[in-house]
Amino acid sequence: MKLCGKPLRNRANSKYDPLDLHRCFREDGHSGKCEEFPYLRHLATCSPKVAKKIMRDSTKTTGAAWKSEDAGPNRISRWVMLLSDQELNALGIKMDMLKPIVVSKLRDKAATYDQCMNVAMNLTYSTYGMAHAPAPTPEIKSYLESFFGPIVGGSTVCLVCKAPLDYDDFALARRGKAEIETAHSSPRSHTAKNVGFAHRLCNIAQGDRSVKEFYAWIKTILQRTGEL
Numbered sequence: 124m125k126l127c128g129k130p131l132r133n134r135a136n137s138k139y140d141p142l143d144l145h146r147c148f149r150e151d152g153h154s155g156k157c158e159e160f161p162y163l164r165h166l167a168t169c170s171p172k173v174a175k176k177i178m179r180d181s182t183k184t185t186g187a188a189w190k191s192e193d194a195g196p197n198r199i200s201r202w203v204m205l206l207s208d209q210e211l212n213a214l215g216i217k218m219d220m221l222k223p224i225v226v227s228k229l230r231d232k233a234a235t236y237d238q239c240m241n242v243a244m245n246l247t248y249s250t251y252g253m254a255h256a257p258a259p260t261p262e263i264k265s266y267l268e269s270f271f272g273p274i275v276g277g278s279t280v281c282l283v284c285k286a287p288l289d290y291d292d293f294a295l296a297r298r299g300k301a302e303i304e305t306a307h308s309s310p311r312s313h314t315a316k317n318v319g320f321a322h323r324l325c326n327i328a329q330g331d332r333s334v335k336e337f338y339a340w341i342k343t344i345l346q347r348t349g350e351l
């Protein structure tokens with residue numbers, strides 16, 4: 124599908140996101156307003172939290188480490204993390220105020236705008252493939268299927284343990300943490316192929332290893348303990 128691609132301006136949060144990369148992702152030649160996340164329109168109505176999660180996880184760095192008034196905002200766009208320390212400093216994002224470990228974690232989350240948008244689209248597709256997910260509108264269904272192939276209910280599995288994911292688990296939370304999280308097969312690559320959903324506990328267990336490293340680690344434990 125050919126996309127409209129017109130630049131979208133006047134975004135909120137522009138102070139920390141000055142690159143003006145936002146574009147329209149509706150089909151080329153569409154009528155009406157340009158939109159950055161047209162495929163999230165339906166989820167935004169029936170499950171705004173899930174839609175917001177997809178937008179946030181695909182485009183933003185994670186927060187916690189940023190909770191310093193001196194250092195900068197809580198979350199910033201991943202593509203801003205591709206800028207140099209000097210360029211970030213000029214934006215009021217002071218990398219030298221952060222511990223080196225925090226800086227390297229943030230730098231690991233860097234991704235281009237296009238990578239982030241592909242992740243958002245793919246996460247939306249994966250959401251509709253979960254058991255008990257609502258059906259997408261016909262327009263969104265054909266949009267997503269033109270990129271990723273048929274949407275099959277119940278086909279989306281946890282990135283880590285490969286068990287099916289249930290859409291209802293989005294609503295479940297323990298101590299404010301959702302039971303489904305966005306996860307990376309290799310923690311340092313934010314691309315559609317490498318990003319998916321995982322059970323929260325599976326994501327925690329994987330930690331900062333790649334999924335392959337995680338399996339190898341589990342295997343050594345099982346062998347050592349005679350379980351395998």
Ligand SMILES: [Zn+2]
Nearest residue numbers: 127129147157
């Ligand atoms: Zn447009």
Ligand SMILES: [Zn+2]
Nearest residue numbers: 281284322325
């Ligand atoms: Zn799992």
